[in-house]
Amino acid sequence: MAKVKHESRWYPLESGESVLDGLLRQGVSVPHSCRAGACQSCLMKAVGGAVPQAAQVGLKETLVAQGYFLACTCRPPEGTELEVAGAEALRVPARISSLSFLAPDVLRVRLVTDAPFDYRAGQYVSLVREDGLARSYSLASLPREDALELHVRVIPGGAMSGWLAAEAPLDQRVFLQGPAGSCFYVAGRPDQPLLLAGTGTGLAPLYGIVRDALEAGHTGPIWLFHGARTPAGLYLRDELRQLADRHPQLRYRPGVLAGGTRDIAEGPLDALIRAECPKPVGWRAWLCGDPQLVLSLRKKLFLAGLSLKDLHADSFLPSTPQVGASPAAAGAR
Amino acid sequence: MSTAGVAKSVYEQIGGEPAMAAAVEVFYRKVLADDRISHFFEDVDMERQAAKQKAFLTMVTGGPSSYSGRDMRAGHAHLVKLGLNDMHFDAVVGHLKETLEELNVPAPLVQRVLTIAEGARADVLNR
Structure with a gap:
């Protein structure tokens, strides 16, 4: 049996059980969201004992060196005695500076941190409420901008999104943890064609990346595809049109499954991309949003000639409800 | 036993690791596009799958490889249960x-x- 010490008490783990599941099962509150090793909301620190390498996959080297690990992917072998602490030390206090709807179900949340917050446009953060509720969201802002910007899809009954949409007051104190993720623009090949594709709030990181690339002086063609079910879901349309007017290398292509117009293509996003970018050999691509679409687009673009090292995929995984908790507690990035 | 020409592996002769990195993308695209065998290579984690195939290419070109026959058996046993047979092996080759x-x-x-x-x-x- 493995056991975990948290705040001076030992908790036994069942065979093969993760640290997150074991602590939650025994009533310890641990911030968490995706439970798949992606969102990093359940970051913890090992203060005694060794954690399996698998629990540190995807973490920054500086965090690994300090003993941080993901509780959801940490399954200590039999006999392990692990002492853990929360990642409170890494949390940055912030306050909500503005809340506005960009679409009927997309809320723009702007946050201001007390201290400077270092990140790359397109990365994601965990937003942690004072009571520990955590969800991860992509950053739509640029580091040079005063406020951090998140695009939150408002889900009926969503714990975090529902609170933000209906209850959270301006100036509300929250915490940020992160940033994480490798979905960002890298300068150095200014003429390389770029392909950015996202569905729903998958536009958030792309909105950061496309502006980052343009400000870095990217001269090669940049294709930005944004998909939604209906035109109502295509938010920031005017801003993106204006951006494309100012930068002729940017081609903005909104698409919907139903209700297309003269300016909005109708049909599956992958078909739209294939028609406009039939041979993306040597391109760089970022794919964000619905996991199924991201995975299928990734495969199609690879088969069409894009190299794996130039393909950045960021699936927005829904948060998984705690065992025994109401399904309404689920939320998503 | 061996002449100098035979002692040098194909892996070394065609350029080592960089050649494998180039070969794996070409090879992976071919197996993914082949309906007869693509289901054996579908993986949500494409990087992990590419790494496996790079290890395979390194092994068959005589490069540094830690695969034993037992590893090959264990690694494919679940696929044999799913119907992996000579036809699929021939397609990969x-x-x-x-x-x-x-x-x-x-x-x-x-x-x-x-x-x-x-x-x-x-x-x-x-077998």
Whole structure:
């Protein structure tokens, strides 16, 4: 049996059980969201004992060196005695500076941190409420901008999104943890064609990346595809049109499954991309949003000639409800 | 026993690790596009799958490899249960041959690689 010490008490783990599941099962509150090793909301620190390498996959080297690990992917072998602490030390206090709807179900949340917050446009953060509720969201802002910007899809009954949409007051104190993720623009090949594709709030990181690339002086063609079910879901349309007017290398292509117009293509996003970018050999691509679409687009673009090292995929995984908790507690990035 | 020419592996002769990195993308595209075998190579984590295939290419070109026959058996046992057979093995070997030819690997070296691959057939198919 493995056991975990948290705040001076030992908790036994069942065979093969993760640290997150074991602590939650025994009533310890641990911030968490995706439970798949992606969102990093359940970051913890090992203060005694060794954690399996698998629990540190995807973490920054500086965090690994300090003993941080993901509780959801940490399954200590039999006999392990692990002492853990929360990642409170890494949390940055912030306050909500503005809340506005960009679409009927997309809320723009702007946050201001007390201290400077270092990140790359397109990365994601965990937003942690004072009571520990955590969800991860992509950053739509640029580091040079005063406020951090998140695009939150408002889900009926969503714990975090529902609170933000209906209850959270301006100036509300929250915490940020992160940033994480490798979905960002890298300068150095200014003429390389770029392909950015996202569905729903998958536009958030792309909105950061496309502006980052343009400000870095990217001269090669940049294709930005944004998909939604209906035109109502295509938010920031005017801003993106204006951006494309100012930068002729940017081609903005909104698409919907139903209700297309003269300016909005109708049909599956992958078909739209294939028609406009039939041979993306040597391109760089970022794919964000619905996991199924991201995975299928990734495969199609690879088969069409894009190299794996130039393909950045960021699936927005829904948060998984705690065992025994109401399904309404689920939320998503 | 061996002459200097034979002692040098195909892996070294065609350029080592960088050549494998180039070959794996060509090879992976071929197996993914082949409906007969693509289901054996579908993986949500494409990087992990590419890494496995790079290890395979490194092994069959005689590069540094830690695969044992037992590893090959254990690694493919679940696929044999799903119906992995000679037809699939032949298809993979065909893509391997085409990949090396596209990368302009000389015919005698391609033949050596195919011989090594053939030697893995019994282990892969768990016979």
